[in-house]
């Protein structure tokens with residue numbers, strides 16, 4: 001960034017937003033310091049507008065939001081998605097089929113400062129709830145499991161035959177029986193201009209199940225680059241959710257970091273409606289949007305004054321870790337240092353990783 005962009009007046013403004021003027025001159029931060037910082041709880045829930053009686057529903061127990069430190073709000077610890085194209089014969093199984101390996105990676109993420117991981121899978125993504133329970137029981141990391149449906153191509157046939165109300169009731173029942181702490185990731189086909197009729201039904205049903213239970217929602221917006229794709233898919237998702245009574249403050253619009261939104265036009269509109277802007281593919285899917293651009297978009301969000309509505313995670317599915325690459329904590333160990341290098345202050349990062357995530361996940365249980 002040039003000096004011209006960073007005149008004194010601007011520098012002062014950025015200081016107030018938490019972006020340091022000495023970007024690039026900061027001493028490098030050690031991994032241990034990152035982990036220590038990430039583990040340090042901040043602010044009381046009341047200061048964040050979390051109502052009393054609110055909990056975060058992990059697989060093992062309901063916990064006070066304040067007991068969570070660094071949270072990854074969208075990862076995959078168990079996923080066996082039916083591929084869009086048939087898998088070639090002899091292709092290796094998805095990495096998360098190796099539950100022992102993923103268990104070790106979750107332990108490692110805990111050592112690297114992660115206190116809670118939200119799994120973004122559900123039955124139509126091949127999520128194995130028993131595997132998640134094992135990870136919750138055998139590590140120090142809180143695991144939040146999710147429910148819902150992914151997108152038209154993965155829906156089981158009954159989605160088409162059931163009514164919206166039936167899908168909602170069944171999701172509500174499944175959420176209680178399986179201790180879901182979120183509905184997500186709720187997606188739509190990536191290369192269509194509009195949701196399909198069934199996807200609209202699922203979004204409305206998830207919204208109704210949220211209204212009855214309080215359980216928060218995170219989505220997967222249609223971020224594709226085809227000629228039909230509109231950058232405002234996340235806003236249209238909010239339209240459907242709001243039409244059945246969802247308050248957007250309990251919604252994160254996911255894959256926002258795959259949008260080309262350097263001026264934060266869409267991000268501002270998402271935030272203005274009260275929802276979280278979900279940057280859930282930091283360090284991954286670089287062929288769609290490189291991290292350098294994701295950093296620039298985070299800076300645009302901070303400069304727009306929206307730091308309290310940003311969530312960060314990696315949508316990581318365990319690939320490439322057998323070669324000892326960054327694991328599930330990659331948001332903390334790889335992406336946060338990039339933001340620090342760009343001059344974002346630790347207190348801002350901590351606020352995003354901890355306070356924003358607590359506020360997103362916290363809910364007062366309704367109807368038992």
Ligand SMILES: [Zn+2]
Pocket residue numbers: 074075076120185315
């Ligand atoms: Zn995902």
